[in-house]
Amino acid sequence: MGQDGFRVAEIDTTRPHPARIYDYLLGGKDNYEVDQRAGDELAAAAPEVRIGLQANRAFLQRAVRYVVGSGVRQILDIGTGLPTSPNVHEIAQEAAPDVRVAYVDNDPIVAAHANALLSSSGATSVVLGDLRDPQAVVDHPDVRRTIDFDEPVALLLVAVLHFLTDAEQPEQAVAALRDALPAGSFLVLSHATGDFADRSAAQAVYNNATATLNLRSRTEVERFFAGFELVEPGLAQVPFWRPDTTPPPRSREIGFYGGVARKTS
Template sequence: MDSGERPNWAPVDVDLARPSIARVYDYWLGGAHNFAIDRAVADKVLADVPVIKSIVLNHRAFLRRAVRFLLAQGIRQFLDLGSGIPTVGNVHEIAQATDPGARVVYVDVDAVAVAHSRAILTGNELVSVLQADVRDAKQVLKSPEVQELLDFSQPIGVLMIALLHFVPDSEDPRGIVADYRDALPDGSYLTISHAGYEEGDWDPAWDDAKQVYNRGVSEMCFRRKHEVQALFEGFDLVEPGVARLPLWRPESPDDVDEDAARFISFGGVGRKA
């Protein structure tokens, strides 16, 4: 889509001449909700950090597997925090393919992502979009979008996909998770994917790539496996626990390549007992 053409899903108050991180991610995911300016930024980052597309696709593949797992456990309502633009196999598509009555609330602080999301999801009464800072759990949880669509007497699946690595330790990511945990009914689930690596895994060649990503997209905080595990305090981790993304319940051997054991992101799902 050329940046000079405004399709019917692009709200009139969104500046098509300015890149959006949400649309950059949409482009990396193979989506259609992006413009020339977004693709230019995305391609520049890809030229310097070719592995970024594989990383983004692995986070999305993990999301799909995790949502299907939650559906198999009977979860029918989801709170997707830091959702971006809900396209290309996102939560409502997966959930409502299994159960048309499944409910989803998407939350993002990015006005561009929210505006696009609302336009795309018009007419789907079981999906809501909230513009809010996910770090403020009280604001999110008391919002009409959440209160009117989600039933807190029944288990809820909370999703934090590629989110918490943008929250530095100074902003207390464990405390943020705990605020959501404490509001959830027993039997609810938490799903997290997070950039990270173990000692000895880091390739010095990635240092330049990390700097390019931080400058061109957003600054990221890598955490070790035990630090990601600590985010699940108060939840019982399901098998295989916190694992490299390609190794968390792969759907086929083809999903696991020779670099899976050193993949620079972790994922896990925990149940509140």
Template sequence: MTEHGFSADQIDTSRPHPARMYDYYLGGRDNYEVDREAADQVIKDVPEILPAARSNRAFLRRAVKSVVESGIRQIIDIGTGIPTSPNTHEVAQGVSPDVRVAYVDNDPIVASHAGARLTGTSNTAFALADVRKPEAILEHPAIRGLIDFDEPVGLMLVALLHFVTDDEDPRRIVNTLTEALPPGSHLVLSHGTADFHPDGFPTAVKVYRGATATLNPRPHADILALFDGFELQEPGLVQVPLWRPDGPPPPADELARIGFFYGGVGRKD
């Protein structure tokens, strides 16, 4: 058994995992041949996935900084994936060292990397859990031991819910998680879309069918509905490069090419 309570035979390297494929898109090395082969199929068909993944990661950093600057001092980052520096806690604690960050992912390999990289890091924790079981996340000892649900929380669901099928009901998942949060909490969410690619991503969809989670891009209206109960912060739910960019936004033609993700931040009143 590992320190996170799972055995070696629970680590599945026979099928690609979205977290490890995403790590590969970002230029990371914490992935396996099966992940690289699957990711290369996607990249061959949709090479823009690489800058799109980087722009989504940049959105995460800007959004974390924003919610901490607004006063949030505790964050739950679900679907964190392989820790890629700067991690959520590095960005958050760079603004305010007292921010507490609880990471959640369902891949034991992610748990192993998170455990190794978070060892000795104060105000952080990791929970091996699946977003499809939100009640279990809320009751997980690692979450309960670090997060005070009487105080505002930053909930992060970044590049995650497009791996949840309609039958698994992403709106129910988000509602279950956000109902546990007090007023003043923030929801940071990005989600894959085919709005700018009318033909969709047939190769990517096929590749992810063979992975541990399928790919389910959604239109703007469906993603916007996930913010029910939250007041969207400016500039609303937009393509991630347009969410409070650090510099000039990409031109329209580039935005269309890398338009794979919408992102936004909402505040619970």
């Protein structure tokens, strides 16, 4: 039994999991053969996937620096995925040592690995939770131990909403989280899209995974920012959101939108 109450037998290693596929494609080691096969199939169906995931990770780093530079000292990272250095708390605390981070993911393996790597101080917490139940995430005692919802929070939904189907009401989940945040909070969001190429074969790779891949258009992704004001340059392909280096070759093929927005009231 793990500290979040899950049994090892509950960890499904018979089907690929998005977090472990992501880890494999980024060169990580916390994955299984089933995840590796899915990752190879995904790379064959969408040749830009590896540079896309790297660009998404770089977007996350720039966005975290931006929100911390804007004064936020609390981060709620939902769908955090397997630890990849530098982690969110490392990026944030390099800019401001007093930043607190609550990590949330629905994969017990992610929670176990993250708990093993993170300190037990009050500056970080790891929670086994699901974006599909946003109220349970907000009310979780370990989230509440780390995050004070009376003060501005940066909510990170990076490469996670595309694993929710429309029937699972992702817009309502984001709205519920938004309503828990005070003015001055930020939303950092990235989402896969098929706007730049037909990626139906890539979607099919996830049909046997623990979550399907649901590509959305620019207009559909923009709806997640309802109640927030996008900061410049607005919603953009992730390599082109405030780049701090020259975007890599083939960046215009990358099927990830990213944006950062502020809650003003």
